[in-house]
Amino acid sequence: xxxxxxxxxxxxxxxxxxxxxxxxxxxxxxxxxxxxxxxxxxxxxxxxxxxxxxxxxxxxxxxxxxxxxxxxxxxxxxxxxxxxxxxxxxxxxxxxxxxxxxxxxxxxxxxxxxxxxxxxxxxxxxxxxxxxxxxxxxxxxxxxxxxxxxxxxxxxxxxxxxxxxxxxxxxxxxxxxxxxxxxxxxxxxxxxxxxxxxxxxxxxxxxxxxxxxxxxxxxxxxxxxxxxxxxxxxxxxxxxxxxxxxxxxxxx
Ligand code: NAD
Numbered sequence: 001x002x003x004x005x006x007x008x009x010x011x012x013x014x015x016x017x018x019x020x021x022x023x024x025x026x027x028x029x030x031x032x033x034x035x036x037x038x039x040x041x042x043x044x045x046x047x048x049x050x051x052x053x054x055x056x057x058x059x060x061x062x063x064x065x066x067x068x069x070x071x072x073x074x075x076x077x078x079x080x081x082x083x084x085x086x087x088x089x090x091x092x093x094x095x096x097x098x099x100x101x102x103x104x105x106x107x108x109x110x111x112x113x114x115x116x117x118x119x120x121x122x123x124x125x126x127x128x129x130x131x132x133x134x135x136x137x138x139x140x141x142x143x144x145x146x147x148x149x150x151x152x153x154x155x156x157x158x159x160x161x162x163x164x165x166x167x168x169x170x171x172x173x174x175x176x177x178x179x180x181x182x183x184x185x186x187x188x189x190x191x192x193x194x195x196x197x198x199x200x201x202x203x204x205x206x207x208x209x210x211x212x213x214x215x216x217x218x219x220x221x222x223x224x225x226x227x228x229x230x231x232x233x234x235x236x237x238x239x240x241x242x243x244x245x246x247x248x249x250x251x252x
Pocket of ligand 1: 013017036063188189192220
């Protein structure tokens with residue numbers, strides 16, 4: 001098993017990619033703190049993991065709230081004694097509004113959840129990682145984190161910031177045994193995707209304009225495999241990187 005003996009916190013783990021990551025990590029031997037705003041969903045994921053013989057505990061967390069984020073990291077320590085892997089995956093989509101139509105309130109909410117939550121969780125986890133001299137951080141960015149053509153202004157800017165945090169954290173702590181990387185998923189079949197204008201048309205349009213692109217949206221389990229690689233020692237020389245899992249769209 002590739003994560004035997006490790007403890008992981010996964011945010012946004014009640015559904016979609018977070019759920020797939022939590023389940024795969026547990027299958028690979030990790031003890032998982034299943035964190036989500038949706039506590040019923042998180043409990044269901046944790047209980048499913050336990051029924052399959054794995055170890056998991058759920059916690060209600062609004063990653064936009066400082067106290068919740070701190071309590072989430074504390075939970076890993078109180079429950080399992082330490083933390084080895086932090087997956088900042090929770091995120092919300094915007095309403096595709098261009099900057100001319102963005103409302104301050106919506107902008108602030110998207111940044112609190114998608115960006116500030118990531119920074120705060122890393123900040124809280126760092127003393128644990130620094131003391132051990134090891135730790136892995138994985139942030140779910142988006143192809144919208146390096147392209148302007150995937151979402152509205154707030155989401156696009158928030159995910160560009162996630163990539164910035166990833167690179168800066170990877171750079172700042174590289175010599176302390178800590179690695180920080182991001183995954184940039186393309187259109188993936190999850191709940192959040194249903195808030196896109198039309199994920200099927202969005203996915204299909206790619207194949208019309210770009211040769212050599214995998215002609216479908218992704219599945220959460222395909223993103224989880226990238227998160228497993230980044231969490232495991234197999235990626236020991238990967239740091240400050242952003243791995244696109246988008247069927248090749250942003251390569252064109
Ligand atoms: P999802 O909606 O299935 O899962 C997101 C989870 O985050 C949900 O369980 C939700 O309850 C939780 N969440 C929302 N707000 C929260 C908050 N304030 N605090 C804690 N948890 C909260 O969607 P998903 O596609 O699995 O999204 C996971 C990540 O992937 C997000 O960061 C998203 O931006 C990113 N992403 C998704 C796609 C896609 O096409 N699905 C593409 C690129 C990036």
